[in-house]
Amino acid sequence: MKRSIVALMTATACLVAGCSQKTEPAATNTSTEATSMNASEMTAGNDQAAAAATTGGQVFANTVAASDAFEIASSKLAADNGASAGVKKFATQMISAHTESTAKLKTTASALSPAVTPDPTLSADQQAKLDALKAAKGSEFDTAYAADQVAAHEQALQLLQDYGASGDVPELKQFATGLAPKVAAHLNMAKGLKP
Incomplete structure (x- = not known):
């Protein structure tokens, strides 16, 4: 379950931040640090999207x-x-x-x-x-x-x-x-x- 969440968060962060089309394997590290980092990347991506929208x-x-x-x-x-x-x-x-x-x-x-x-x-x-x-x-x-x-x-x-x-x-x-x-x-x- 944690891997799915991490993969979804990573994919969402890439989509929002405009990552390149190069595909890389999804992160398999399920540590709290990796999950925390991906969540903050996603928040930063959402902030950027909100700024761009306005x-x-x-x-x-x-x-x-x-x-x-x-x-x-x-x-x-x-x-x-x-x-x-x-x-x-x-x-x-x-x-x-x-x-x-x-x-x-x-x-x-x-x-x-x-x-x-x-x-x-x-x-x-x-x-x-x-x-x-x-x-x-x-x-x-x-x-x-x-x-x-x-x-x-x-x-x-x-x-x-x-x-x-x-x-x-x-x-x-x-x-x-x-x-x-x-x-x-x-x-x-x-x-x-x-x-």
Whole structure:
């Protein structure tokens, strides 16, 4: 019985750790030391598998968090600096919608095992667009904001659709699938903005 357990643990550790295809005879040492070593190898392998499984989920969560942060920051600027009533109204809707999205993402990510902590750090491109908006005034601001909103929502929709189809964390896939229709609606609204 001990040999079967040791062999099973060794095979599992190799499978998880990605051992080569070279086959070696199963360990026949049934000492406590050998069993203990194989159990710790298996635990390390499981830890590596868990870390690998959350990597894609972490990247997805970070990208969504940064997208929300950009939407909120740029829309706050639009609510204050926008020249047209349509831009200001859209901006207010985006602040609310993306604040809600961020809260849902945090709730979903914190419930994962291991938990994922979304990092809302803007990309260099997002920061550059935000800086350009800060310098713009009047109709120039509205035009730039509208263009940024279309581009940001196109990128967000593509991200959600891709992750919803082939993401590696089921709960985040469900989040992506549930959010995609809202982002598609926002994209249509952004395309209809008249600066």
